[in-house]
Amino acid sequence: xxxxxxxxxxYVITDSRLxxxxxxxxxxxxxxxxxxxxIQVREKEMSTRDLYHLSLQLRALTRExxxxxxxxxxxxxxxxxxxxxxxxxQEDLPAAVARRLIPPEMILGVxxxxxxxxLEAQAAGANYLGVGAVYATSTKPDxxxxxxxxxxxxxxxxxxxxxxxxxxxxxxxxxxVIAAGARGVAVVSCVVAAERVAGAARAVAGKVQEALFSDxxxx
Amino acid sequence: xxxxxxxxxxYVITDSRLxxxxxxxxxxxxxxxxxxxxIQVREKEMSTRDLYHLSLQLRALTRExxxxxxxxxxxxxxxxxxxxxxxxxQEDLPAAVARRLIPPEMILGVxxxxxxxxLEAQAAGANYLGVGAVYATSTKPDxxxxxxxxxxxxxxxxxxxxxxxxxxxxxxxxxxVIAAGARGVAVVSCVVAAERVAGAARAVAGKVQEALFSDxxxx
Numbered sequence: 001x002x003x004x005x006x007x008x009x010x011y012v013i014t015d016s017r018l019x020x021x022x023x024x025x026x027x028x029x030x031x032x033x034x035x036x037x038x039i040q041v042r043e044k045e046m047s048t049r050d051l052y053h054l055s056l057q058l059r060a061l062t063r064e065x066x067x068x069x070x071x072x073x074x075x076x077x078x079x080x081x082x083x084x085x086x087x088x089x090q091e092d093l094p095a096a097v098a099r100r101l102i103p104p105e106m107i108l109g110v111x112x113x114x115x116x117x118x119l120e121a122q123a124a125g126a127n128y129l130g131v132g133a134v135y136a137t138s139t140k141p142d143x144x145x146x147x148x149x150x151x152x153x154x155x156x157x158x159x160x161x162x163x164x165x166x167x168x169x170x171x172x173x174x175x176x177v178i179a180a181g182a183r184g185v186a187v188v189s190c191v192v193a194a195e196r197v198a199g200a201a202r203a204v205a206g207k208v209q210e211a212l213f214s215d216x217x218x219x
Numbered sequence: 220x221x222x223x224x225x226x227x228x229x230y231v232i233t234d235s236r237l238x239x240x241x242x243x244x245x246x247x248x249x250x251x252x253x254x255x256x257x258i259q260v261r262e263k264e265m266s267t268r269d270l271y272h273l274s275l276q277l278r279a280l281t282r283e284x285x286x287x288x289x290x291x292x293x294x295x296x297x298x299x300x301x302x303x304x305x306x307x308x309q310e311d312l313p314a315a316v317a318r319r320l321i322p323p324e325m326i327l328g329v330x331x332x333x334x335x336x337x338l339e340a341q342a343a344g345a346n347y348l349g350v351g352a353v354y355a356t357s358t359k360p361d362x363x364x365x366x367x368x369x370x371x372x373x374x375x376x377x378x379x380x381x382x383x384x385x386x387x388x389x390x391x392x393x394x395x396v397i398a399a400g401a402r403g404v405a406v407v408s409c410v411v412a413a414e415r416v417a418g419a420a421r422a423v424a425g426k427v428q429e430a431l432f433s434d435x436x437x438x
Contacts, residue, residue, distance in 0.1 A: 047310040048292055073267055075295035080316050091266040097299050 006068045006084070006107065007037040008128060008164045008184035009212060010205045013072070014041050014058075015139060018193040025057050027197050032065045034201025036191070037184070040087055042072035055081045070109060075101060085109060087130060090117065095124035111166075113147060118155045118163075130186055131155050133167025134177055139188040149180045156181025171203040178211035225287045225303070225326065226256040227347060227383045227403035228431060229424045232291070233260050233277075234358060237412040244276050246416050251284045253420025255410070256403070259306055261291035274300040289328060294320060304328060306349060309336065314343035330385075332366060337374045337382075349405055350374050352386025353396055358407045368399045375400025390422040397430035 012031040014024050028039055039062055041055050055071060059081045062069040068084040071077050075098055078086040085107025088095055095110045102108065110121035111130045118129055136146045146167060156163045165177040166186035174185045185208055194200030231250040233243050247258055258281055260274050274290060278300045281288040287303040290296050294317055297305040304326025307314055314329045321327065329340035330349045337348055355365045365386060375382045381403070384396035389409035396404050404427055413419030 048312055049310045052312055052316070075298075076293060076312060076320070079294075079320050080312055091268045093267055093271055093295060093299055097271070101295070101298050 005162065006128075008162055009208045010036050010201060011038040011040065011164050011184050011186040012036040012191050012201065013166075013186055013188045014039070014043060015188050015192055016043055016046070016054075018139070018189055020193070024054060025061060027192055028058055029061060029065075030197030031191050031201045032062070032067050034191075034198035035205030036067065036201050038068050038070065040070040040072055040186070041077075041083075042087075042188075044073075048074075048077070051077055052080055055083065059083065068107065070107060078102070078106070085127070087111070095121050095126055099125035109164075112155065113144060114151070115155055115158050118159045118161075122159050122161055126161060128162045128164060128183075129155070129159060130166045131163050131182070132165060132186075134165045135168025135173065137168040137189075149176060152177065152182065153180040169204075171200075171207050174204050174207040175211040178208055179214075184208065224381065225347075227381055228427045229255050229420065230257040230259065230383050230403050230405040231255040231410050231420065232385075232405055232407045233258070233262060234407050234411055235262055235265070235273075237358070237408055239412070243273060244280060246411055247277055248280060248284075249416030250410050250420045251281070251286050253410075253417035254424030255286065255420050257287050257289065259289040259291055259405070260296075260302075261306075261407075263292075267293075267296070270296055271299055274302065278302065287326065289326060297321070297325070304346070306330070314340050314345055318344035328383075331374065332363060333370070334374055334377050337378045337380075341378050341380055345380060347381045347383060347402075348374070348378060349385045350382050350401070351384060351405075353384045354387025354392065356387040356408075368395060371396065371401065372399040388423075390419075390426050393423050393426040394430040397427055398433075403427065 016024055043051055055077050059069055070085040070087050071083045072087045073092045075086050087109035089111040099108055107127045109128045110126040112118040112121055133146045134152050162183040164184045164186045165182040169185045169187050170190035177185050191200045235243055262270055274296050278288055289304040289306050290302045291306045292311045294305050306328040308330040326346045328347045329345040331337040331340055350371055352365050353371050371384055382401045383403045383405045384401040385405035388404045388406050393404045410419045
């Protein structure tokens with residue numbers, strides 16, 4: 001089945017711990033207004049019921065805005081709300097198991113922090129990779145040592161899948177992540193925790209577009 | 220589709236926090252040896268990957284022993300390991316949503332603590348109800364005030380589904396739970412935390428069988 005490939009250029013991930021009293025829905029709406037091209041729901045400390053209701057709400061919003069909605073870890077929630085995709089870390093369901101449980105058109109994203117994991121995910125049927133942590137990050141305390149741009153670039157060269165860089169990315173370094181070969185950047189705190197969410201998203205989106213554009217000019 | 224109804228008489232629920240260094244597999248094997256007729260995997264603090272591997276292991280064991288395996292909360296894990304059923308609390312996916320995501324032959328159990336929840340679950344397509352907390356319990360700190368036998372009996376009268384009593388049940392009170400109308404008892408600590416798991420299960424199973432047998436003699 002042919003499914004148009006999502007635009008991963010500004011991939012925004014939720015984290016209600018950073019919401020500072022604002023609703024996740026409003027934050028996501030602001031992120032989309034500022035140029036987010038993909039939304040991932042990642043909430044590790046919510047009951048299944050609450051996660052289901054939040055995801056339903058974001059499903060309605062992202063459908064209206066025509067932005068893909070991806071659910072972290074919870075394949076059950078993704079099926080329940082009709083999400084466009086799921087994203088699995090190395091501590092979640094194995095990618096190959098998930099691939100046979102989801103509809104063929106559902107996007108499967110997998111986190112990889114080295115070439116071996118990236119190639120395994122590709123072989124298991126992933127549609128894209130989240131690769132990081134590129135830089136140090138406070139959002140995901142278990143993310144391990146930052147890999148840096150050279151390791152990111154190596155993974156981008158070794159796989160055929162689109163790669164989204166993740167971990168400590170903001171407007172100030174997003175350009176070099178794209179220059180290293182990533183198709184987009186995944187951000188949490190620099191957008192979700194920003195006072196002006198749309199403006200923060202716009203700042204990152206601008207840098208990504210600039211880098212993607214200049215990248216196209218290369219040999 | 221006709222699916223033979225499971226025997227819910229001694230329904231044992233895992234909790235690795237009570238395992239005291241023993242493997243969950245060994246505990247479940249002991250419980251089955253002692254007469255457990257149904258096993259539920261309930262592990263709220265495990266990564267999805269660990270829960271998947273544990274559930275796979277228990278799937279192999281329960282298949283060999285011909286005892287149904289039910290997964291708490293995680294419909295994704297239930298689908299991934301081919302469990303016989305899922306069990307949903309009031310903070311998990313809504314039962315009606317789960318019902319349309321699982322195969323028709325998969326057992327759907329729902330927790331209910333009052334008549335309204337019990338009737339809702341029945342209408343949503345549940346196959347059995349877990350009703351409690353009958354007595355005070357330390358295993359599930361959020362279980363609320365114990366409902367007592369009269370409230371349990373009321374629910375058993377009002378629904379057509381088999382009811383499994385849960386919460387603070389042990390060999391000393393299992394008989395009265397059955398006498399109140401429950402088809403079985405669900406236990407955690409009195410079996411899982413026991414030094415001799417099989418013996419502890421056997422003690423409860425004996426009381427349940429006794430009560431079910433004497434119940435049959437009633438008008």
